[in-house]
Amino acid sequence: MTLCNVLLVDDETAFVETMTKRLMKRNLTISTAYNGDEALQQLENSKNIEVVILDVKMPGMDGIETLKEIKKRFPLVEVIMLTGHATVESAIEGMKWGAHDYLMKPCEIDVLMTKVDQAAAKKRRHEDRIAEARIKEITSRRA
């Protein structure tokens, strides 16, 4: 049983590959994407992705736009922004748009793991509460 289902989005292939290996070693299920469109495609395809690790600076559709799109189409999916220093502002902006947190590259793997755990936990809490609400709704309907 994996800890959670993570989508890693970055245009740096080498970074994505290594990071995938390291995270998988830490019992995460990783799917990867190298740009915004691909990320959205992946999310479309596998509904069980819980957390997205998203690089802010990407060619084409950049991190913020991708984030907005994700939040619009998959509001429950949690996003962790990954950024270089120059784009801290955009990471902060990202949080306004609903990102769970941000991290600066290069980052400690342990810190990343913690954030992913938190994000996953948050998402599950959300889902649980949604489920609860549904149940409530259904039960109340019965009644």
Next chain:
Amino acid sequence: MKNNNLLQSPFYQSLMRNMALTVIIVSITPMILVIILLLNQFQTSYQEKMEAHLKELVLKHKQNIDSFLKERLFNIRHFSKIFDIDQLSNEQFLNERLAILQSEYGPVFVDMGIVNDEGKQIAYAGPFKLGKADYHEADWFKKAIMQPFFISDVFLGLRGLPHFILSVKKSYKGHEWIVRATIDFMAFNDLVENISIGKTGYAFILNRSGEYQTNPRTDSLPSRKILDELLLEGGAHPEKVQISRKEDSSGKTSIYVTSFLKNGDWLLIYQQDIADAYSIVRRAFRIALLIFMLGSLGILIMAYLLSRRTVSRIAKANMEKEMMNQQVIESGKLASIGELAAGIAHEINNPVAIMVEEAGWIKDLLEEEEFRKSENMGEFQRALSQIGNQGKRCKEITHKLLSFARKTDSRTQEVNMNQLILEIIGLTEQRAKYSRIVFKNNLQSDLPSVRASNTEIQQILLNMINNAIDAMEKNGGTITISTQKSEDMVLTEITDTGPGIPMAYLGRIFDPFFTTKPVGKGTGLGLSICYGIVNKLGGKIQVKSIVGLGTTFLVMLPTFEKRIETVIKNINPA
């Protein structure tokens, strides 16, 4: 004064010269023209007027003298007509006639006499004992006996006094008689001597052979040559009044007005020194010259001052423009360097991130059982953590660069001096380390912020610190930066332990283009730009230096609140 130094440059020198020359030429030329024109007109008309006046004068006197002689002659002719020789030979009768003439005309008639055709005076009336004088040898008698009437030249005669004779020939009883009268020389002289103008203008009479007929003034007698010339020239047109200028042997030019009298026997000459005659013109010349000189002096001074002031203003404006240009260029340069740094930093960030991740991955793999027992396990661990550490260091460096780059905009905002100082220290520390220079800081923790642009403050701090590092490059030292609040000012003190600035340079270090660095190393603009920025922000910059001990720059900037206050005050002056 720095302006003076600027004015020494050939460009401003020639600008100043051209401007002054233009002013001088434009002002002096019309003045010269007007003065010359007026003087010329004045001289011409004055000369004409004066010559006309002199001619008139001489003509009038000529007429006076002529009529005097004519009238006296008439008196004698009258006597000779109405009385016969017998009557006139009676000395008592003659004395009575003389008395009548003298009572009528004053002492003009000195004596009277009757001379027979042999030259014997048969009767005489007068003060001299000339009763039986014999004139048959006398020059005048020879001429008088030939003509019905005669006026002699002036001569001494028997009495030994200058006089001349009027004589009338009369036929009586088959003999020729001559009735003669002597005219007093002094009385006649007065007629001529009355013509006296100025200091040197006087008149005299010459006879045809050039002998003086009146008493000329003893000083400045014209030379014989001139008199001969005058006689010759006058002889050409005896009826006209002539005017001429002649230079005597001593080089003095005189004006001569001449006219013949007594049917061309005598020449009335009026002589005046030209300098005297034209003394009024000369005075006008002198006054004009004085005015011209004073005017020229005024123009020269004005041209100098005006051009100097104008050029110094131009120079100042140019210098300010230059400084502003440099400032724009410098801040533009800094901004583009910032952008470049940001780009590089970001690009490096990614590979470093990958490297760190790869190292992390190796570390992960080493955790596996199979490697645990490896003998080099400790070394692997050490090497990997070293890679991690160096990666972090790279990250710090790029982060500093990025943060520097982000601040290279010239918008005015609230700036925390301490933070900027730490950033700049971070940027320059590496360079300083190579020169064995240590940074120390003593920053006041609750420092109020200042209102400025990050770029400009960075520029000031970088310039100062770079200067300090340059100064201590060889021998190393310490740069101490301290901040402190003082009333409404934030004080930043940058102290180095370098060789110090010599007294002679201290006054000039903020001048643009002043540098002691070798050619190509420094522009001489760094401190001048700092000065400009600090000034613009309403602050002050001061320098203290002791040769051998070090230099302290003190930058005082108004606090954020104070600056806002002054800005508002400037917009709405109370």
